[in-house]
Ligand SMILES: Nc1ncnc2c1ncn2[C@@H]1O[C@H](COP(=O)(O)OP(=O)(O)O)[C@@H](O)[C@H]1O
């Protein structure tokens with residue numbers, strides 16, 4: 001006999017089937033919170049990272065690249081695709097009014113054959129004019145990239161100090177970027193000089209991958225920062241009107257497309273969570289009310305043995321807390337087991353930038369889920385606790401004689 | 402005198418056509434003495450349980466006072482009244498009243514589990530075993546109540562009422578659903594408790610019980626009289 005084992009705990013243990021059912025229910029409720037909130041924050045984090053990474057007000061691409069499919073890829077996945085336009089467009093764009101900073105980028109696809117370590121997207125930028133990539137490359141490396149230095153996206157399984165080979169040219173990995181939750185995580189960034197080396201080497205190897213792509217003559221996209229006293233929309237319209245055969249996008253609009261989808265997805269998740277919780281709370285409330293009502297006599301016996309009304313209601317509430325906390329913790333663990341190993345799958349299936357928040361944010365969400373579960377137990381049992389503690393033991397035990 | 406009631410009565414509001422007040426116990430004076438078995442008999446519905454509950458600190462009277470020494474127990478707040486019940490009274494309620502999720506010995510020690518009190522655990526346990534041995538349920542210590550017969554459950558309830566060595570034991574129809582053998586066993590247990598100095602107040606409609614009693618009241622339609 002363990003007299004120190006609390007009465008509430010014994011009551012929970014004494015009805016294993018009922019307790020297990022309620023624990024599973026609260027586990028589902030807590031898991032819904034964990035999965036739902038981590039998904040929503042991951043989407044928000046992904047959006048934030050994408051926003052930060054884009055860093056430009058306007059992005060100009062060849063008109064031919066501006067197909068709906070491409071646009072969606074750019075917007076939703078941050079994947080750039082492979083398209084090129086003559087460098088003269090760069091000068092044309094640069095000549096327009098209201099442009100404070102302008103810089104070209106060139107996208108290459110590395111071959112999957114033996115000369116290259118892995119097939120991936122190589123993004124070349126121009127260190128002289130660049131204003132979008134350099135800041136976070138500087139943050140990661142503490143300086144500029146030298147010739148044959150590359151910075152790799154977070155999903156690539158190479159490490160700082162490793163080398164990575166493209167067209168038999170060994171490049172040094174000098175930094176690894178933070179995750180963005182987009183295709184940029186599998187890209188490699190390097191400067192135009194390195195790009196030239198790579199294309200030259202591929203030609204020497206007799207490969208035709210880049211036959212039409214001369215880094216001196218073509219660019220893939222042009223990034224623009226608009227001067228402070230010019231409205232971005234005006235500059236955008238001006239570019240779309242006057243620089244023909246290109247298409248200019250406002251990056252904010254690209255992001256706002258993402259953030260619209262994000263609002264939609266968050267809304268759906270919110271509704272589902274509310275449904276699970278609404279239903280769960282009703283079931284918990286009924287279950288606690290029934291179970292207490294069923295045991296009126298037992299509580300009356302506690303009263304005659306000297307339990308105060310306060311003690312009676314505490315016993316009822318702690319029974320509920322034991323159940324909802326156990327369920328809550330089980331649900332949190334289940335939720336994490338879904339989110340942490342399978343976040344890649346979720347990322348793919350939602351098709352939006354998806355980036356798990358930092359560990360402390362996840363920890364805080366889990367703590368909140370545990371607190372909310374406990375609060376649910378307290379709330380769902382408060383009514384029956386109050387009612388049973390008000391009842392007169394004398395009347396309950398009066399019997400029929 | 403352990404417990405004395407001064408002029409206590411109890412009314413109930415009965416829901417019928419309109420509301421009508423119904424007097425279950427008419428103004429009553431009664432004192433319960435230590436070392437004596439006080440018996441209250443009477444027909445069903447005459448107000449016996451109502452009177453017992455008022456004396457036991459479980460049901461506030463509509464009028465009058467219940468005194469324990471100089472203290473009017475119903476002037477105490479719920480915490481103090483509960484503590485009074487815990488320390489000074491043992492109640493054997495009518496019918497079966499086991500806590501289903503607790504073993505027999507835990508049920509007997511229930512009043513020690515209420516406040517998570519672990520002080521004197523070994524002493525409590527050994528006294529519980531002593532009671533169980535006396536009442537012939539020693540080998541049922543770790544059974545759940547569902548495994549016990551009616552007579553065994555009743556003896557368990559008596560042990561539960563006696564675990565804190567109360568000054569006064571209240572027993573409401575303790576033999577009502579028992580066979581002759583168990584009836585005699587229970588009545589003897591209560592008699593011995595009275596002989597050991599405890600005040601015992603027993604309500605029953607068992608005629609034979611009067612041979613065990615020192616004082617015998619009878620109740621009729623809420624009115625008490627000495628037999
Ligand atoms: N809570 C209650 N509400 C209404 N009437 C009650 C209530 N409790 C008891 N009574 C009535 O009071 C009378 C006495 O009841 P009780 O004390 O239980 O009688 P006994 O124990 O002698 O059989 C009965 O007529 C019963 O119907």
Ligand SMILES: [Mg+2]
Pocket residue numbers: 398399400401449450451495573
């Ligand atoms: Mg009765």
